[in-house]
Amino acid sequence: MVSTQRLWLWKLLLAVILIGMAAGTWGAVNRIDYTWRWNRVPQYFFYQAEESHQIPFDGQVSRIINAEGTSTVTLTSESGEVVQVAVGTDTLRVSEGEDLFEDDTIGFTTEWSLGPLMTGLWTTLWLSAGASVLALIIGLLTGLARISKNYTLRGMAAIYVEFIRGTPLLVQIFIAYFFIGTVFDLSRNVAGMGALAIFAGAYVAEIVRAGIQSISRGQMEAARSLGMNLIQAMVYIILPQAFKRILPPLAGQFISLIKDSSLVSVIAITDLTKSGREIITSTFATFEIWLTIAAMYLIITSVLSQLVFYMERRLSISD
Amino acid sequence: MIDARNVVKVFTGRGQVVRAVDDVSTTVDKGEVVVIIGPSGSGKSTFLRCLNGLEIFDSGHVVIDGKDLANRKTDLNKVRAEVGMVFQQFNLFPHKSVLENIALAQRIVRRRGGDEATEKARLLLQKVGIPEKENEYPSRLSGGQQQRVAIARALAMDPKVMLFDEPTSALDPEMVGEVLDVMKQLAREGMTMVVVTHEMGFAREVADRVLFMDYGKLVEEGTPEHFFTEPREERTKLFLNQVL
Numbered sequence: 001m002v003s004t005q006r007l008w009l010w011k012l013l014l015a016v017i018l019i020g021m022a023a024g025t026w027g028a029v030n031r032i033d034y035t036w037r038w039n040r041v042p043q044y045f046f047y048q049a050e051e052s053h054q055i056p057f058d059g060q061v062s063r064i065i066n067a068e069g070t071s072t073v074t075l076t077s078e079s080g081e082v083v084q085v086a087v088g089t090d091t092l093r094v095s096e097g098e099d100l101f102e103d104d105t106i107g108f109t110t111e112w113s114l115g116p117l118m119t120g121l122w123t124t125l126w127l128s129a130g131a132s133v134l135a136l137i138i139g140l141l142t143g144l145a146r147i148s149k150n151y152t153l154r155g156m157a158a159i160y161v162e163f164i165r166g167t168p169l170l171v172q173i174f175i176a177y178f179f180i181g182t183v184f185d186l187s188r189n190v191a192g193m194g195a196l197a198i199f200a201g202a203y204v205a206e207i208v209r210a211g212i213q214s215i216s217r218g219q220m221e222a223a224r225s226l227g228m229n230l231i232q233a234m235v236y237i238i239l240p241q242a243f244k245r246i247l248p249p250l251a252g253q254f255i256s257l258i259k260d261s262s263l264v265s266v267i268a269i270t271d272l273t274k275s276g277r278e279i280i281t282s283t284f285a286t287f288e289i290w291l292t293i294a295a296m297y298l299i300i301t302s303v304l305s306q307l308v309f310y311m312e313r314r315l316s317i318s319d
Numbered sequence: 320m321i322d323a324r325n326v327v328k329v330f331t332g333r334g335q336v337v338r339a340v341d342d343v344s345t346t347v348d349k350g351e352v353v354v355i356i357g358p359s360g361s362g363k364s365t366f367l368r369c370l371n372g373l374e375i376f377d378s379g380h381v382v383i384d385g386k387d388l389a390n391r392k393t394d395l396n397k398v399r400a401e402v403g404m405v406f407q408q409f410n411l412f413p414h415k416s417v418l419e420n421i422a423l424a425q426r427i428v429r430r431r432g433g434d435e436a437t438e439k440a441r442l443l444l445q446k447v448g449i450p451e452k453e454n455e456y457p458s459r460l461s462g463g464q465q466q467r468v469a470i471a472r473a474l475a476m477d478p479k480v481m482l483f484d485e486p487t488s489a490l491d492p493e494m495v496g497e498v499l500d501v502m503k504q505l506a507r508e509g510m511t512m513v514v515v516t517h518e519m520g521f522a523r524e525v526a527d528r529v530l531f532m533d534y535g536k537l538v539e540e541g542t543p544e545h546f547f548t549e550p551r552e553e554r555t556k557l558f559l560n561q562v563l
């Protein structure tokens with residue numbers, strides 16, 4: 001009970017430390033005379049893109065109708081062809097009855113578009129998701145091969161795991177793109193996703209192997225004694241129990257994969273990290289962009305860990 | 320029903336060679352209840368596990384219902400489906416409800432429909448006396464209840480033989496009775512049973528024949544009357560003096 005009574009003291013200490021660190025950072029930044037330009041960041045999430053509209057032929061503006069800020073321009077060609085184009089009224093460059101040549105600009109429309117931070121985020125997401133699914137399949141098969149009775153399968157799996165765990169991911173990405181990618185003519189996206197999947201697959205294999213081995217031998221014996229073959233026993237009895245047990249380490253591995261995916265920017269895949277570097281070259285808002293990108297990674301990974309936490313609770317009903 | 324001839328099982332490890340089952344031969348007829356007793360480490364459980372191929376024996380033959388387990392062409396999965404087994408540690412599937420534990424193998428091995436399997440599972444739960452637990456998970460049951468579900472799970476396959484590997488050894492004393500009652504009922508119904516146990520009362524009351532094993536060898540076998548009143552072998556007498 002003493003500990004709960006004093007808990008507020010520790011909470012206060014934590015708050016003081018955090019505020020102290022924030023103030024220290026603030027002070028240090030002020031000393032180097034950095035001008036914060038947070039107002040430049042939002043446009044890299046969403047921006048208003050301007051699209052120009054041209055006349056597709058030589059002809060005349062036969063009619064203009066203005067309504068709610070939009071002008072509908074009716075164009076008639078010399079051969080009698082009719083086309084309608086809608087543009088913003090305040091961007092209108094033509095008047096009724098005017099003669100135009102092909103590709104003359106009539107006006108502009110603006111549309112909300114995804115900025116580089118959002119397209120980079122999207123690339124990171126599908127790259128990680130694809131690599132995760134592949135890694136799970138590779139890891140499951142390799143994990144099963146690791147505990148197989150067949151010497152060749154066991155050996156192959158062990159060599160794969162050793163090779164992948166003993167070399168840096170960055171080097172593997174280079175090999176996947178510049179060597180394997182050149183030989184087999186792979187696109188950078190395929191090479192990048194493949195390298196991530198093969199890297200994570202080796203770690204997933206070890207998790208799967210440990211998970212299967214943690215299920216008591218009696219489970220396999222009971223399943224086999226009922227006449228199930230090895231595959232049925234694995235699918236219905238062993239793997240469902242193992243999966244429940246390895247969910248937390250598996251989630252950790254996939255969270256690592258999302259973060260590791262930032263390395264594919266070295267083979268010019270425009271993921272979240274590469275987008276950030278590109279934005280910085282044109283804005284010099286180095287601090288703001290890197291902090292924003294860190295926050296975006298943090299949001300994805302926290303959403304994933306919350307999801308896994310929820311799944312764990314759902315799966316624990318039989319405990 | 321079961322014909323075991325010269326079964327040998329050798330365990331090797333750390334430079335030691337142990338003949339866990341050493342040239343054991345016996346037969347079990349249809350409807351017979353055979354109880355195997357013996358001290359710990361005598362190889363009785365290993366021998367029992369040889370009878371459904373859970374333990375691959377090194378030499379000898381085990382013929383179950385005409386099928387020789389030592390023959391490479393024999394489909395062990397098919398034989399095992401005909402031989403029910405009950406374990407000391409129950410080994411229920413913890414991620415499945417009681418009803419699913421009993422219905423699962425019926426569906427995927429016997430290829431029965433879901434309704435038929437569930438129907439049969441309910442019937443068997445009734446038989447072992449815990450119909451009200453069908454939707455519970457094994458972790459919520461007492462040891463005695465879990466073992467009775469395990470018996471029902473084995474029976475659901477309509478086995479020709481039931482093997483029991485020390486089915487009451489992991490139970491609290493007050494739960495032993497409920498499990499033995501189910502086994503006695505099975506014996507009365509004419510089920511062929513091979514039981515490894517330390518329950519001498521059960522052996523005396525239910526067994527048609529008692530086998531005594533020690534150091535992997537079958538030392539003595541006979542009817543319970545002969546066995547408990549006038550054992551021939553010195554080692555049998557010594558063992559009975561210790562446990563009775």
